[in-house]
Amino acid sequence: xxxxxxxxxxxxxxxxxxxxxxxxxxxxxxxxxxxxxxxxxxxxxxxxxxxxxxxxxxxxxxxxxxxxxxxxxxxxxxxxxxxxxxxxxxxxxxxxxxxxxxxxxxxxxxxxxxxxxxxxxxxxxxxxxxxxxxxxxxxxxxxxxxxxxxxxxxxxxxxxxxxxxxxxxxxxxxxxxxxxxxxxxxxxxxxxxxxxxxxxxxxxxxxxxxxxxxxxxxxxxxxxxxxxxxxxxxxxxxxxxxxxxxxxxxxxxxxxxxx
Numbered sequence: 423x424x425x426x427x428x429x430x431x432x433x434x435x436x437x438x439x440x441x442x443x444x445x446x447x448x449x450x451x452x453x454x455x456x457x458x459x460x461x462x463x464x465x466x467x468x469x470x471x472x473x474x475x476x477x478x479x480x481x482x483x484x485x486x487x488x489x490x491x492x493x494x495x496x497x498x499x500x501x502x503x504x505x506x507x508x509x510x511x512x513x514x515x516x517x518x519x520x521x522x523x524x525x526x527x528x529x530x531x532x533x534x535x536x537x538x539x540x541x542x543x544x545x546x547x548x549x550x551x552x553x554x555x556x557x558x559x560x561x562x563x564x565x566x567x568x569x570x571x572x573x574x575x576x577x578x579x580x581x582x583x584x585x586x587x588x589x590x591x592x593x594x595x596x597x598x599x600x601x602x603x604x605x606x607x608x609x610x611x612x613x614x615x616x617x618x619x620x621x622x623x624x625x626x627x628x629x630x631x632x633x634x635x636x637x638x639x640x641x642x643x644x645x646x647x648x649x650x651x652x653x654x655x656x657x658x659x660x661x662x663x664x665x666x667x668x669x670x671x672x673x674x675x676x677x678x679x680x681x
Contacts, residue, residue, distance in 0.1 A: 428456060445553060554580055555587055562590050567600040574606040588614060592623050596630040604636050608643070615647050628655040634669045641676040650680050 428451060435448055554576055561573030574594060577583050583591075594607035614620045624643065631637045637659060644652040656673050659665050665673075 555584060558587060559590055562594065567603055570594065570598065570600070570603045571606055574603065574610050577610045583614065588620060592627065596627055601633045601635055604633065605639060608636065608639055612643065621647070621649055625649065625652045625655050628652065629658060632664070634666050637665070637669050638672050641673050645676050645679050653677055653680050
């Protein structure tokens, strides 16, 4: 593929105009090293596209029904007494019915989409998720801590992180030389503590930490998720001479709560 064509494709992607087939092509070009990740703008634009596709506008006739009901009620009120307000008992049921019709229009707008439209939305959603994962894993390899922090933050935009992503987060939590990256990785793992495998790895991670901040953050997390299996790992921190006294105090409190 010629350089000019690649540049045009990237520009189209950055403008949020790329279709699923073009996004897949971009992924292949990234993997082949022909597209630099820094040339791609934030992925939020594609998310907005998906949201717009998923939410269809209600029929204009529903708005007409609402305002017709409101006008009828006003005319009825004037016939009864030109100086009195509409009866709340009679007005509310009619307005409520009109409101239900409008809200139903929003729901119908989505569910009445053709199977092809729903398939296209699902495919585009998956393509965006795959691209975010690829970008995240690539940024995790960067020397810049800022880039690695950006990689960790991308996981918050994923509906469900894959095993590759959670494994990368654990590598960052246990091995990254930057404390902020470690803390960010721990925060990114919190939505997945319901998985037994994640909880087990978090317990194992306690022994990997030399930073007092990360040690205390892990101790607090173990308390918040009531993970009693972490007590032995926390006790080992107490026995280490390198563990600061204030951290030992915090960990001792955590152990008492868990026991």
